Amino acid sequence: VDDGERLGLEDSEVVKKFPKIPSMPISADTADTIFRSLEGARVPHEWRDTLKAKVGRVGPGPTMLNFTYQGENKMATIHNVFAVIRGSEEPDRFVLLGNHRDAWTYGAVDPNSGTAALLDIARRYALLMRLGWNPRRTIILCSWDAEEFGMIGSTEWVEQNLVNLGSKAVAYLNVDCAVQGPGLFAGATPQLDDLLVEVTKKVKDPDSEDMTVYEKWTTTNKGISIQRLGGVDSDFAPFLQHAGVPSIDLYYGRDFPVYHTAFDSYNWMTTYGDPLFQRHMAVAGIWGLLALHLANDPIVPLNYLTYTAELQEYTKVLSNLLEGSVTLRPIIASIQQLAAAAKEAEEEVKKLKEQENVGDLLVLKKRILNDRLMFAERGFLDAEGLQGKQWFKHLVYGPSSDLESKLVFFPGIIDAISRSKRTNKTEGQAAIQHEIWRVARAIQRAAYALKGELT
Template identity: 50%
Template sequence: MLIAAAAAGLITIATSIFLTLPQPQPPSFFHSLFLSQSDNDSISHHLHTLTRRPHIAGSDANSAAAAYVLSTLTSYSIPSHTTPYFTSLAYPLHRSLTLTLPPPLPPIEFSLRQEIYAGDPYAGEVTPTFHAYAKSGAAAGPAVYANYGRAEDFAALAAAGVNLSGAVAVARYGKIYRGDIVMNAAAAGAAGAVVFTDRKDYGGERWFPEEWWMPPSGVQVGSVYTGAGDPTTPGWPSTEGCERVTEEEVEESGEVPLIPSLPVSWADGDAIMRSMGGPVADEDWQGRKDAGVYRVGPGPGVLNLDYQGKQVITKIENVIGIIQGSEEPDRYVILGNHRDAWTFGAADPNSGTACMLEVARRMWKLQKKGWKPRRTILFCNWDAEEYGLIGSVEWVEENRQMLESRAVAYLNVDVAVSGPGFDTSATPQLDELLVQSAKQVMDPDNSSQTIYDSWTSSTGGAKVGRLGGAGSDYSAFVQHIGVPSADIGIGGGYPVYHSRYDDFVWMSKFGDPMFRRHAAVASIWGLVALRLADDVILPFNYISYAHELQVSAEELKGQVLHRSLTIVPMIKSINEFKKAAIQINDEKKALEGSWTTMWKDGQKVREVNDRLMMAERAFTDREGLKGGSWYKHLIYAPAKHNGYGSTSFPGIYEEIEKAKRVNSSESWRAVQHEIWRVARVIKQAALCLRGDLT
């Protein structure tokens, strides 16, 4: 009894001393503090510095931008380093385009130059307009208009009896990835391709620098490579002195076009379209009312296209900053944005880089107040994204095993700001977290409401997109190794995309004059990262994932109706997955309902978090998609003929399209096989969430 009484007395004294000591603030205190630390001037300064010069990947200017990011992160007491890779990048050597018209009309030789406006900084450093990885060579043939260059557009031309063999396809930007436009043109028999910026989609009555529209001479440049990562090191990192495939093997991969192509302005496109004869194009193929009538050709004008490029092994640099986790340093919350730009890159991508540096600055301020993240936070500033997601893909391929076992989530911001309107996409278990974060950040364009309020009023609900397209650096994380991911930004498409006019002047006049939108993106991005880094139980909700799978399965049912196919295995797996999602949600609530339990049973918390973290990995299959084996995720991956677009279950839908064309028993068996593959990965994800062995 005396011993017990003494022990009780000691506990009382210890408790009294503990309560009189300064207590560490809870994570929620620091999260609120993070939101209050906004600095628009700092963001503006970062963006101005990053965009003073054009900084295409592999250039000295881009290396200087990397040094700026590194020094800024270091100044915030964030240990940082650069990770170099040596990758195959493409640059233009010679370009020409001539339209030969029927006599007596003289030929038109296009200058292929973007007009320089007064005060355009470092005008002479902008790389001439080109398509990266376009086939070097010449093509001459009658012009044939192919609308947006989609597979269905070329099919419509074929159905109308328009022969593209030996022709030069003329398509407009807007609906699909430019590389797929050129690939589709080659598949249709075209000898070359010209892709123009249509005034209907990108131009106005007035244009930059007076208004935000693309000027008549503006050109959207970009890559036409349809793969991911360095094309000479498929599946392994491009470290110095590494193994590489030959140029012939790159061409045989089917990921680079085998015909030459050029991007042109809407002024040049207008001249080409006015020269066209042949049948009048359908109404939905027409341009602006003042552009004249669009016809499909062929000709009578003949396009003579010549492109000569070079591919060189060039050093690129990722910049990596690390805030070490205090309790789970082996769990990584990763924030990513690329730095390289085709020209100045004020919106794409350096609005995102400026926001990343703002998030880092605020977290540095939190550390000075005593905050220590539970889990490790990584800042990843990628290089050579514009060429084909190269910097992020090479890093993921080099660190695959560590990331597969340790990455909690990847949070991407590419174009952080391009106008008004919150826009986000994610794997479904992050939906709820994104909604919660949007409710805590004020709308930069209406201070009387939150971003959530404006988001739901404009879209009829908090609609989160999905990460099926290969449009940015999340691709390697979610589609290759199965890491829960999100992509965040304010604004959608904007007219000066990938042109020389995407500069600091455009952003400060039209994109975000007060830099409030940038500050808001930094707030949401950072808040989501803080929750993932600090919450004892990971804030994932797989019930929304189960619902998404059910909806997608119902849509698929209509595609296989009246066929000798069954989606019953998939339905059964989804039902198992939903039960597992409900079960782990209940476990989370039980743990969260008792602080004492969480404190005592850290192993249980860790085990639940591991199941939440690893379930996304289970949706990947080691064989990957047929015809695109680098893409391992069977739920979300790019569509075959449009790298920007996607559907759920891309492998199934690709086989359905093939089966509709061939309509053989073997082709429909291939569809059934893909259904079984998806059913199996969903079941694996259910087992992972349950944490049980069969």
């Protein structure tokens, strides 16, 4: 942005973003030394296994720790970098692959493992293009800056391009810490589940002979295990939670011990993370194939029957948390509408696939059906957003304020349930019921968008 509205370092909007308590990651050894020198209450049970000293205490005193924090309070310019492969037939439909480029320290895992995979995809696509290939839709490789600084790079870009993304983005595929160790982990909005599963069947597993990623993944998890994207962990958040773009997030391994420390280095990667870089190759394979299908398939591979099934699961979990006269009936009714629209769309997809690709009308028919599949996710957005966190417009996936809740869906309802414990019963139940209605209307909007017809 060459010439935008600027805030100064002293503006209250800026000042409030900076924490008042400095923090620094330290090694377990250092922590152990500190804890052993402290008195007072014992460390919590959860910490004891990872600390050597079984009897560590958390103070206060008697040790005084001299902590020197050297921070720079300065203006800096950030740079998002894009590579665009223009679609030959529908250049105005966008499939985006994104990964951040800024790192806290060396960042061999976070984010360079993802950046390496992105660069390898660019190399592979370039090979295809030399053979004369061009995608049907536009593919955009995004290298975000300032992810670690509050996802500023991707968020500002999504906000600036909101109309074009809202009307033209088919999907956003995110990879952050591509390789943290063994085993595939994947998160997705549910209409992308089928595509994700199919693609894992086409990529060789990096850690086994003669197995596909799919075989290893489903064996390890005793079935298909796909996470949901309610967290605000990486650059998929603005795409999904603000703009309503179907999204995927991929990585190998999880909870790697050197996260955000100076030990996240090439040395760690070649020693522990991925000595032969096969896991990097697997991520690049899955990621690149996902984008190829989304950019090339005449009918975009988005299946809302899966979404419907997932939403039904949520109502089952939720029903155990409700009491009194609060009812999930509105949500159940709107899921039925979405199911009917999804079934109808599936049949239309089948019919269109059977027809031969000729004639002006058929070209438009495919485009029209693709539009419906693309826009359905936008229905989950609500102009008023989540209560108290209005920027988050998605009522199915977004951050809950209840940090103890393990539920990753319907954050507005989860929050209303938490708040109800601190208010009188009638008011609390009315607030929960209102949030249930809001979610029901969002699902209904998705159903209308998928159906493509006005009421």
